[in-house]
Amino acid sequence: xxxxxxxxxxxxxxxxxxxxxxxxxxxxxxxxxxxxxxxxxxxxxxxxxxxxxxxxxxxxxxxxxxxxxxxxxxxxxxxxxxxxxxxxxxxxxxxxxxxxxxxxxxxxxxxxxxxxxxxxxxxxxxxxxxxxxxxxxxxxxxxxxxxxxxxxxxxxxxxxxxxxxxxxxxxxxxxxxxxxxxxxxxxxxxxxxxxxxxxxxxxxxxxxxxxxxxxxxxxxxxxxxxxxxxxxxxxxxxxxxxxxxxxxxxxxxxxxxxxxxxxxxxxxxxxxxxxxxxxxxxxxxxxxxxxxxxxxx
Amino acid sequence: xxxxxxxxxxxxxxxxxxxxxxxxxxxxxxxxxxxxxxxxxxxxxxxxxxxxxxxxxxxxxxxxxxxxxxxxxxxxxxxxxxxxxxxxxxxxxxxxxxxxxxxxxxxxxxxxxxxxxxxxxxxxxxx
Numbered sequence: 415x416x417x418x419x420x421x422x423x424x425x426x427x428x429x430x431x432x433x434x435x436x437x438x439x440x441x442x443x444x445x446x447x448x449x450x451x452x453x454x455x456x457x458x459x460x461x462x463x464x465x466x467x468x469x470x471x472x473x474x475x476x477x478x479x480x481x482x483x484x485x486x487x488x489x490x491x492x493x494x495x496x497x498x499x500x501x502x503x504x505x506x507x508x509x510x511x512x513x514x515x516x517x518x519x520x521x522x523x524x525x526x527x528x529x530x531x532x533x534x535x536x537x538x539x540x541x542x543x544x545x546x547x548x549x550x551x552x553x554x555x556x557x558x559x560x561x562x563x564x565x566x567x568x569x570x571x572x573x574x575x576x577x578x579x580x581x582x583x584x585x586x587x588x589x590x591x592x593x594x595x596x597x598x599x600x601x602x603x604x605x606x607x608x609x610x611x612x613x614x615x616x617x618x619x620x621x622x623x624x625x626x627x628x629x630x631x632x633x634x635x636x637x638x639x640x641x642x643x644x645x646x647x648x649x650x651x652x653x654x655x656x657x658x659x660x661x662x663x664x665x666x667x668x669x670x671x672x673x674x675x676x677x678x679x680x681x682x683x684x685x686x687x688x689x690x691x692x693x694x695x696x697x698x699x700x701x702x703x704x705x706x707x708x709x710x711x
Numbered sequence: 712x713x714x715x716x717x718x719x720x721x722x723x724x725x726x727x728x729x730x731x732x733x734x735x736x737x738x739x740x741x742x743x744x745x746x747x748x749x750x751x752x753x754x755x756x757x758x759x760x761x762x763x764x765x766x767x768x769x770x771x772x773x774x775x776x777x778x779x780x781x782x783x784x785x786x787x788x789x790x791x792x793x794x795x796x797x798x799x800x801x802x803x804x805x806x807x808x809x810x811x812x813x814x815x816x817x818x819x820x821x822x823x824x825x826x827x828x829x830x831x832x833x834x835x836x837x838x
Contacts, residue, residue, distance in 0.1 A: 525799070525803040528799045528803075529796050529799050529800055529803070530796075531795070531796075531799070532791070532792040532795050532796070533792050533796070534772045534773070534774070536727075536772075537727075537730065537731075537734075537772060537774065538727045538728065538730065538731045539730070539731035539734050539735060540792075540793075540796060541734065541735075541738045541788065541793045541796070542793055542796040542797040542800050543790055543793040543794045543796075543797045544797035544800060544801065546800075546801070546804070548800070548816070549816065549817035549818075550816045550817065559731065560796070560800075561735065562797070562800070563738050563739075563793070565817075566735050566738045566739040567738070567739045567740065567741075569739070571736065571739075571752050571753060571754060572754070574732070574735050574736070574739065575732065577817060578728065578731055578732065578735065580817060581817065582728065633836070636832070637832070637833060637836055639817075639818065640829040640832050640833050641833060642817055642818045643818040643821055643825075643829055644821070644826060644829050644830065644833070646817075646818050646821075647818075647821035647826055662818050662821065662825070662829075663821075663825045663828065663829070666829070666832065
């Protein structure tokens with residue numbers, strides 16, 4: 415147990431180190447799926463390990479162990495008290511972070527519902543008559559695409575088709591729920607932050623590849639991205655401190671080469687990491703149970 | 712019937728997707744467009760009749776209007792719902808924390824040197 419219970423933390427770090435590498439080498443559709451699955455399982459395993467550590471702290475107090483000690487039997491103290499306490503604090507922090515992430519999610523949903531109000535239910539495209547160049551997919555049933563008039567008039571017809579195909583890909587492949595899952599995993603396990611960012615970037619790459627396939631032209635797709643980015647960037651002005659992680663530039667660069675291969679071995683390695691964290695957490699659980707039952711008899 | 716216009720392109724667009732494209736074309740320009748102009752604008756080899764059918768459907772939904780005082784047969788987008796959506800969007804953007812920042816946006820911010828590189832890319836394409 416001593417080793418197993420800490421390993422999901424180490425695996426989270428490993429997964430975070432691996433995420434960006436996988437993102438560069440593996441086809442985005444596959445990379446998103448395996449990274450998100452592994453992140454969710456690892457986050458759950460990490461949280462469960464903390465529960466075990468905290469429970470082991472309680473393990474000192476319950477009558478089972480005290481009585482066992484009084485009977486002269488030796489019961490190993492599985493977890494130092496300080497670590498047990500730290501685990502309790504970490505669990506509280508996780509609860510706060512996850513609650514906050516869920517609330518933010520609800521807030522976004524509510525805001526999106528308001529944006530769709532007043533538009534016929536069976537229409538895919540929702541236009542906002544706004545001078546702010548903006549385009550995003552609105553997940554739901556049915557999913558919608560929201561684009562502002564400023565964005566539409568900045569693009570030529572072929573580029574507009576890229577934009578629509580890109581947003582349509584987000585909806586068709588349920589990128590919203592995938593990103594939400596990765597976000598919640600990273601909220602529960604902050605060590606997975608880099609995985610969440612990799613997933614966020616990779617769903618854009620995935621949608622870019624789908625758009626390029628739909629219009630049948632990678633160069634037009636790259637051009638649409640460049641034009642949209644310049645339009646959006648220009649309107650924000652110099653004073654706006656806007657975060658940039660070179661995402662658009664990297665997406666355009668990726669479109670200027672051939673699409674990355676599925677690369678199954680790399681994907682399997684990521685899944686293995688996720689499975690490993692679950693197995694180790696399960697093993698740590700049985701260790702603790704054995705210890706407790708050993709104290710009982 | 713929507714599939715008739717595909718003419719060997721990489722994509723077979725559904726009726727809903729074609730509707731979006733026609734609506735997007737109308738919003739992209741200031742002036743009303745005739746079905747023939749829209750047909751020329753959407754270079755998917757759509758039949759004139761298809762464009763006409765799509766426009767009629769958009770009209771029935773109240774998303775486009777017939778340009779009464781302008782050229783006959785020209786259409787322009789209906790603004791009401793789009794303006795309400797814009798208002799709601801601006802409100803959401805102004806209010807922090809920004810709920811839309813959490814979404815998969817088509818593009819995000821640029822640094823000055825990235826901006827330069829992208830301008831060069833577009834210039835190199837001759838577009």
